[in-house]
Amino acid sequence: MTPILSVNNIQVVYKDVILVLKGMSLEVGEGKIVTILGNNGAGKTTTLKAISGILKSEDGEVTDGSIEFYGQRIDKKYPESIVRMGIFQVMEGRRVVEDMTVEENIMAGSHTQRNRKNKKKDMEMVYHYFPRLIERRKVMAGYISGGEQQMLVVGRALMSRPKLLLLDEPSMGLSPLLVAEIFNIIKTINNEKGISFLLVEQNARLALSIASHGYVMENGRIVLDDTVEKLMDNEDVKEFYLGLTEVGKKKSYRDVKHYKRRKRWLT
Amino acid sequence: MTGNISFFLQLFLTGMVVGSIYALVALGFVLIYKSTSILNFAQGELLMFGAYVCLALTVELNIPFIWSFLLTLFFSFALGALLERTILRPMIGESIISVIMITIALSTVMRSLIQIVWGTETKVFPPTFSEEPIHFLGLFIAEIHLYSLSFALICVALFGLFFKFSSAGLAMRVTAFDQQIAHTMGINIKRIFALAWAISAIVSSIGGIILGNINGINNLLAHMGLKVFPCVILGGLDSIIGAIVGGFLIGILENLAGGYLDPILGGGVKDVAPYVFLVVMLMIKPYGLFGKVLIERL
Numbered sequence: 001m002t003p004i005l006s007v008n009n010i011q012v013v014y015k016d017v018i019l020v021l022k023g024m025s026l027e028v029g030e031g032k033i034v035t036i037l038g039n040n041g042a043g044k045t046t047t048l049k050a051i052s053g054i055l056k057s058e059d060g061e062v063t064d065g066s067i068e069f070y071g072q073r074i075d076k077k078y079p080e081s082i083v084r085m086g087i088f089q090v091m092e093g094r095r096v097v098e099d100m101t102v103e104e105n106i107m108a109g110s111h112t113q114r115n116r117k118n119k120k121k122d123m124e125m126v127y128h129y130f131p132r133l134i135e136r137r138k139v140m141a142g143y144i145s146g147g148e149q150q151m152l153v154v155g156r157a158l159m160s161r162p163k164l165l166l167l168d169e170p171s172m173g174l175s176p177l178l179v180a181e182i183f184n185i186i187k188t189i190n191n192e193k194g195i196s197f198l199l200v201e202q203n204a205r206l207a208l209s210i211a212s213h214g215y216v217m218e219n220g221r222i223v224l225d226d227t228v229e230k231l232m233d234n235e236d237v238k239e240f241y242l243g244l245t246e247v248g249k250k251k252s253y254r255d256v257k258h259y260k261r262r263k264r265w266l267t
Numbered sequence: 268m269t270g271n272i273s274f275f276l277q278l279f280l281t282g283m284v285v286g287s288i289y290a291l292v293a294l295g296f297v298l299i300y301k302s303t304s305i306l307n308f309a310q311g312e313l314l315m316f317g318a319y320v321c322l323a324l325t326v327e328l329n330i331p332f333i334w335s336f337l338l339t340l341f342f343s344f345a346l347g348a349l350l351e352r353t354i355l356r357p358m359i360g361e362s363i364i365s366v367i368m369i370t371i372a373l374s375t376v377m378r379s380l381i382q383i384v385w386g387t388e389t390k391v392f393p394p395t396f397s398e399e400p401i402h403f404l405g406l407f408i409a410e411i412h413l414y415s416l417s418f419a420l421i422c423v424a425l426f427g428l429f430f431k432f433s434s435a436g437l438a439m440r441v442t443a444f445d446q447q448i449a450h451t452m453g454i455n456i457k458r459i460f461a462l463a464w465a466i467s468a469i470v471s472s473i474g475g476i477i478l479g480n481i482n483g484i485n486n487l488l489a490h491m492g493l494k495v496f497p498c499v500i501l502g503g504l505d506s507i508i509g510a511i512v513g514g515f516l517i518g519i520l521e522n523l524a525g526g527y528l529d530p531i532l533g534g535g536v537k538d539v540a541p542y543v544f545l546v547v548m549l550m551i552k553p554y555g556l557f558g559k560v561l562i563e564r565l
Binding site: 053054057078081082084088089090091095099100108110111131156160225 | 431434437438440441444445446447448450452453454455548
């Protein structure tokens with residue numbers, strides 16, 4: 001099956017000098033959930049920004065390689081046309097428009113849509129997936145809880161009728177219960193609407209639980225990629241991302257000389 | 268007794284009328300500040316432009332007032348968008364002070380151009396509204412005042428609806444709040460900037476036309492651009508509602524101050540009052556009545 005999104009060996013440079021991505025490649029298949037794991041500063045967020053085109057407003061640039069969406073080059077396009085093509089990025093940190101109500105926030109997400117009737121229908125769909133938002137609809141988005149804000153930004157993204165959603169750290173700063181709820185909803189949306197997801201997460205266990213394919217990123221490039229099942233079996237992933245040595249066995253204190261063990265993919 | 272109350276009400280009413288015009292111009296000012304974070308010192312000139320164009324269309328081309336009015340709005344829209352595209356867009360990313368200097372230069376250039384074209388003497392609109400004052404609860408109100416008040420209120424209401432329900436209005440608010448969020452939603456920010464300038468030029472020229480009909484037109488009209496500052500500081504620089512409320516309050520305040528203090532202090536209070544108020548306001552509540560209050564959750 002041909003992927004809907006393919007990132008081919010891209011290099012990203014900020015402010016003409018800072019090299020952030022050094023030959024990054026990945027693919028997202030239609031209707032799939034794909035996740036990118038990696039430490040802080042590995043370049044996960046930058047990858048998402050390169051895809052959505054937001055990079056350009058931060059003085060960043062894809063200087064090499066290409067990004068294709070349904071066979072069309074998008075790495076030189078601006079975010080407004082990329083959103084129209086069906087890619088919507090949900091940025092890290094629950095970026096709601098605080099001085100607008102929940103409903104206005106959702107409505108604003110449909111900026112690229114023209115048909116008023118469709119907007120109404122889409123809004124009902126958002127409330128269907130996130131029923132918690134219904135009673136909060138008239139409240140300023142700055143005052144709702146963190147979990148509700150996260151639901152709001154995902155719901156807002158659905159209003160643009162995306163084919164691919166880029167989610168950046170949706171679990172950040174939320175209680176485990178809420179995170180589970182949100183991830184369930186994401187899975188449901190993926191099943192029912194066939195929307196593909198590219199998910200960036202620090203919480204590797206969680207991300208691997210709903211994804212079908214995973215990439216491990218370090219220092220601006222992919223060091224490992226495989227199906228989720230195989231990644232979960234990988235010794236290094238277990239050690240560095242899932243915090244286990246052998247399944248079920250806790251680490252002894254003596255073995256915590258973490259730094260001594262080299263990751264196998266570093267040669 | 269009744270004399271005192273009706274004197275007060277009369278001042279209040281006149282204040283409302285003037286205030287409604289301030290509110291319009293302040294709305295235009297805040298619109299630009301909010302979405303592009305530019306302090307526009309050429310707001311008064313946009314107003315002057317509207318007034319002169321409408322006058323020229325009515326007097327020199329003999330177009331009926333209502334049509335020349337609508338045409339003026341169209342020209343203002345074009346002027347606003349053009350100014351943004353040619354003068355301010357290249358300044359995106361430059362320091363705030365340079366952008367402010369540009370708007371100051373713009374104000375001087377526009378005022379001079381208008382004077383070159385239309386001269387400096389005061390011109391008056393042909394009487395469109397009846398001179399006969401209307402009796403209203405024992406108060407006198409000129410027909411034009413009544414029109415201007417209701418017209419300004421309609422404009423304000425229309426803009427309220429625009430920002431609440433239209434796609435472009437919501438997009439403008441998103442852009443004003445956070446440009447990066449706007450990017451992710453597929454909002455074309457440059458178009459929003461142009462739209463902000465265009466709408467701002469329109470509301471200002473509506474204010475200019477109304478003022479022109481009341482007082483006649485000369486280059487003093489541009490001082491309205493300065494009057495905007497007390498209004499927006501009072502209301503809060505980044506609040507649309509604040510601009511409107513601030514406009515009305517300053518209008519009323521100025522008239523009351525003029526009516527009651529002028530006889531004591533010997534005139535001129537009316538012109539100074541808004542600025543005195545501005546200074547006081549900056550000392551006690553620098554963010555204004557409706558200025559951005561950062562929402563913090565605990």
